[in-house]
Amino acid sequence: MKCPVCRTPTEWKDNHWRPFCSERCQLTDLGTWATGGYRIPGTPLTIDPEEPIDEDPDPSRTGSITPDN
Template sequence: MTEAQPPAPRHVKCPSCGRPSLYAPENRFRPFCSERCKLHDLGAWANESFRLASPEDPGLDAGSAS
Protein backbone atom coordinates (compact mmCIF):
# COMPACT_ATOMS: atom_id res chain seq x y z
CA MET A 1 0.00 0.00 0.00
CA THR A 2 1.35 3.44 -0.85
CA GLU A 3 1.05 6.42 1.42
CA ALA A 4 -1.27 9.20 0.30
CA GLN A 5 0.56 12.40 -0.48
CA PRO A 6 -0.83 15.69 0.82
CA PRO A 7 -2.65 17.76 -1.80
CA ALA A 8 -0.69 20.43 -3.63
CA PRO A 9 -0.99 23.93 -2.18
CA ARG A 10 -3.96 25.80 -3.59
CA HIS A 11 -3.59 29.31 -4.96
CA VAL A 12 -6.53 31.69 -5.30
CA LYS A 13 -6.83 35.22 -6.62
CA CYS A 14 -6.43 37.84 -3.89
CA PRO A 15 -9.81 39.64 -3.56
CA SER A 16 -8.05 42.98 -3.12
CA CYS A 17 -5.25 43.11 -5.71
CA GLY A 18 -5.84 40.04 -7.89
CA ARG A 19 -2.38 38.51 -7.39
CA PRO A 20 -2.06 34.79 -6.58
CA SER A 21 -2.47 34.03 -2.90
CA LEU A 22 -1.65 30.79 -1.08
CA TYR A 23 -4.86 29.41 0.42
CA ALA A 24 -3.39 27.34 3.22
CA PRO A 25 -2.91 27.58 6.99
CA GLU A 26 0.61 28.89 6.40
CA ASN A 27 -0.85 32.12 4.97
CA ARG A 28 -2.30 33.91 7.98
CA PHE A 29 -3.87 36.57 5.74
CA ARG A 30 -5.83 34.15 3.54
CA PRO A 31 -7.66 34.65 1.24
CA PHE A 32 -5.60 37.84 0.88
CA CYS A 33 -1.99 37.74 -0.28
CA SER A 34 -0.67 40.13 2.39
CA GLU A 35 -1.52 42.11 5.47
CA ARG A 36 -1.71 45.24 3.32
CA CYS A 37 -4.46 43.77 1.14
CA LYS A 38 -6.34 42.50 4.19
CA LEU A 39 -6.27 45.93 5.84
CA HIS A 40 -7.21 47.65 2.58
CA ASP A 41 -10.33 45.47 2.37
CA LEU A 42 -11.19 46.08 6.04
CA GLY A 43 -10.87 49.83 5.48
CA ALA A 44 -13.22 49.69 2.51
CA TRP A 45 -15.85 47.96 4.67
CA ALA A 46 -15.33 50.51 7.48
CA ASN A 47 -15.80 53.39 5.02
CA GLU A 48 -18.96 51.70 3.70
CA SER A 49 -17.47 51.39 0.21
CA PHE A 50 -19.01 47.93 0.02
CA ARG A 51 -22.77 47.77 0.38
CA LEU A 52 -25.28 44.98 0.25
CA ALA A 53 -28.18 45.57 -2.11
CA SER A 54 -31.63 45.62 -0.59
CA PRO A 55 -34.89 45.29 -2.46
CA GLU A 56 -36.85 48.51 -2.69
CA ASP A 57 -40.22 48.33 -1.00
CA PRO A 58 -42.58 50.95 -2.49
CA GLY A 59 -45.09 50.28 0.32
CA LEU A 60 -42.85 51.86 2.95
CA ASP A 61 -43.19 55.43 1.65
CA ALA A 62 -46.85 55.15 0.66
CA GLY A 63 -48.03 54.80 4.28
CA SER A 64 -46.20 57.87 5.54
CA ALA A 65 -47.36 60.26 2.80
CA SER A 66 -50.86 60.84 4.19
Protein backbone atom coordinates in the same frame (compact mmCIF):
# COMPACT_ATOMS: atom_id res chain seq x y z
CA MET B 1 -6.75 31.43 -5.43
CA LYS B 2 -6.48 35.14 -6.19
CA CYS B 3 -6.35 37.89 -3.58
CA PRO B 4 -9.77 39.63 -3.56
CA VAL B 5 -8.11 43.06 -3.40
CA CYS B 6 -5.15 43.03 -5.80
CA ARG B 7 -5.95 39.79 -7.71
CA THR B 8 -2.43 38.40 -7.11
CA PRO B 9 -2.36 34.58 -7.09
CA THR B 10 -1.86 33.41 -3.52
CA GLU B 11 -1.57 30.08 -1.72
CA TRP B 12 -4.31 29.21 0.76
CA LYS B 13 -2.30 26.83 2.92
CA ASP B 14 -0.02 28.45 5.52
CA ASN B 15 -1.10 31.96 4.45
CA HIS B 16 -1.49 34.07 7.58
CA TRP B 17 -3.60 36.70 5.77
CA ARG B 18 -5.85 34.41 3.73
CA PRO B 19 -7.80 34.98 1.60
CA PHE B 20 -5.60 38.04 1.05
CA CYS B 21 -2.02 37.93 -0.19
CA SER B 22 -0.65 40.31 2.44
CA GLU B 23 -1.42 42.37 5.51
CA ARG B 24 -1.66 45.43 3.26
CA CYS B 25 -4.50 43.90 1.23
CA GLN B 26 -6.20 42.69 4.41
CA LEU B 27 -6.14 46.22 5.86
CA THR B 28 -7.28 47.72 2.56
CA ASP B 29 -10.32 45.44 2.63
CA LEU B 30 -11.03 46.31 6.27
CA GLY B 31 -10.87 50.01 5.39
CA THR B 32 -13.35 49.50 2.57
CA TRP B 33 -15.77 47.83 5.00
CA ALA B 34 -15.26 50.55 7.62
CA THR B 35 -16.01 53.38 5.19
CA GLY B 36 -19.14 51.74 3.76
CA GLY B 37 -17.55 50.76 0.47
CA TYR B 38 -19.29 47.39 0.43
CA ARG B 39 -23.05 47.81 0.21
CA ILE B 40 -26.04 46.03 -1.17
CA PRO B 41 -27.67 48.29 -3.78
CA GLY B 42 -31.18 49.45 -3.09
CA THR B 43 -33.21 51.96 -1.17
CA PRO B 44 -31.86 52.60 2.34
CA LEU B 45 -34.09 51.42 5.14
CA THR B 46 -35.57 54.11 7.35
CA ILE B 47 -36.53 53.28 10.91
CA ASP B 48 -38.59 55.62 13.05
CA PRO B 49 -37.31 55.29 16.63
CA GLU B 50 -40.68 56.56 17.92
CA GLU B 51 -42.67 53.83 16.18
CA PRO B 52 -43.34 50.76 18.35
CA ILE B 53 -42.12 47.38 17.16
CA ASP B 54 -44.97 45.13 16.03
CA GLU B 55 -45.54 41.75 17.62
CA ASP B 56 -44.39 38.69 15.70
CA PRO B 57 -47.20 37.87 13.23
CA ASP B 58 -46.41 34.14 13.44
CA PRO B 59 -47.82 32.80 16.77
CA SER B 60 -46.25 29.37 16.15
CA ARG B 61 -42.79 30.71 16.94
CA THR B 62 -41.50 30.02 20.41
CA GLY B 63 -38.86 31.65 22.55
CA SER B 64 -40.00 35.20 21.89
CA ILE B 65 -38.96 37.76 24.45
CA THR B 66 -41.84 39.95 25.62
CA PRO B 67 -41.63 43.07 27.78
CA ASP B 68 -42.74 42.86 31.43
CA ASN B 69 -45.14 45.81 31.03
